[in-house]
Each structure stands twice: as C-alpha cells, then as structure tokens.
Amino acid sequence: MSPKNHFRADLAMILALIAIGAAGYWFSPQLLPKGDVAATPDPACDLHRQACSATLPGGGRVELAIGPRPIPTMQPLQVDIRVDGLSANKAEIDFAGVGMNMGYNRPQLPQLAPGRFGGNASLPVCVTGAMRWRATVLLETERQRIAIPFLFETSH
Numbered sequence: 082m083s084p085k086n087h088f089r090a091d092l093a094m095i096l097a098l099i100a101i102g103a104a105g106y107w108f109s110p111q112l113l114p115k116g117d118v119a120a121t122p123d124p125a126c127d128l129h130r131q132a133c134s135a136t137l138p139g140g141g142r143v144e145l146a147i148g149p150r151p152i153p154t155m156q157p158l159q160v161d162i163r164v165d166g167l168s169a170n171k172a173e174i175d176f177a178g179v180g181m182n183m184g185y186n187r188p189q190l191p192q193l194a195p196g197r198f199g200g201n202a203s204l205p206v207c208v209t210g211a212m213r214w215r216a217t218v219l220l221e222t223e224r225q226r227i228a229i230p231f232l233f234e235t236s237h
Contacts, residue, residue, distance in 0.1 A: 116219065116228030128152060128216070128233040132161070135229045141166030145174075145218055145231050154206045154235050160190060162198040162218055171221040172198035179213040179232070187219075204235060211236045 118137060122145075126133035132146035144163040152158065162172050175187040183205055190198040204214065213234045220227040 117225040118227045120227070120229045122229060122231050124232070126231075128231060132163075133231055135231075137167070137227065143218060143220065143227070143229055145216065145229075147216070147233075152204070152233060152235055154204045154212070156203065158202045158204065160188075160200055160202050162190060162220075164196045164198070164220065167220075167222055169196070169198070169220040169222055169227075173219040174202060175215075175217040175219060176202065176204055177215045177217070179215050181212070183212075 118139065120135040120137045120143070122133050122135035128145070128147050129151040132144050134142055134144040136142050142165045144165075146161040146163075148159045148161075149156075160174055162174070164172075170192075172190045172192070173187050174190060177183065177186070186202070186205070188200060188202045190200040193199050211234055213232065216231045216233065218227075218229045218231065220229075
C-alpha cells in the first residue's frame with residue numbers, strides 16, 4: 082500500500098470514528114430518558130391501584146395514571162399525565178424493563194388540554210412471568226426537560 086493510500090485509509094477511519102461519536106451524542110437523548118430536572122414519586126404509591134404523583138424541586142406537580150388496573154401486558158393501555166404548576170409543551174412516557182432490555186417503547190402523548198396529556202401505549206409480555214417496569218414521564222418545557230421514573234411490576 083502506498084503512503085498516499087495509507088494516509089487516506091487512516092483519515093477515513095478517523096472521520097468514521099468522529100461521525101459515530103457525533104451520532105451517539107446526537108441520538109442519546111432519544112434512547113436514554115434523561116432530564117435536566119428529576120423528581121422522585123412516592124415509592125409507596127401503587128400504579129395498579131391509583132394515579133401516582135411527584136412534586137418537582139422548583140415547584141409543580143406531575144401525576145401519572147395508567148389503565149386498566151391492574152396494569153396488563155399485551156393489551157392497550159390508556160396513559161394520562163396531568164401537570165400542575167408548570168407549562169409543558171411535550172410529553173412522552175418511556176417504558177423500560179428494570180434489569181431486562183425490552184426494546185425501545187416511548188410513545189409521545191398528545192396534549193388533550195392545558196396541563197393534560199394522554200394516549201395509548203402497551204407493554205410487551207415477558208416470558209419469565211413477573212416483570213418490573215420503569216415508566217419514565219418525560220416532559221419538555223420552554224427551558225428544561227423533566228424526567229420522573231415511576232416503578233411498577235406486572236405478571237401474566
């Protein structure tokens with residue numbers, strides 16, 4: 082291989098690595114539910130029985146309800162998010178298996194009214210039986226992204 086071709090191969094490899102790094106940086110918010118602000122809901126709240134809420138550090142409150150109850154797998158779910166004390170312009174819910182990758186499952190929820198988002202979603206069935214889930218509510222406001230993880234368990 083001539084020195085000129087060796088240089089071109091090295092340059093192409095460096096450019097490919099830079100492109101991969103840039104793509105990872107650009108798409109990471111879409112794959113990982115991160116937020117500028119995080120809040121923790123009451124761990125004693127059970128989404129199978131009632132809506133659960135979290136108070137945000139800077140003020141405001143977010144409530145998540147999932148139906149039907151108890152929460153089933155492989156059936157249509159109705160997701161309802163209510164936001165008080167802040168103005169959110171976008172809402173998504175990211176369903177992720179705790180301890181087991183169940184694939185990308187993050188529907189965007191349309192705004193139904195000021196401070197209210199809702200829509201349909203579903204959970205895949207887990208072949209091992211009981212499955213622990215993290216439903217992360219992702220809200221976007223004019224200046225920040227908020228992530229609130231709600232935990233629950235399903236069985237089939």
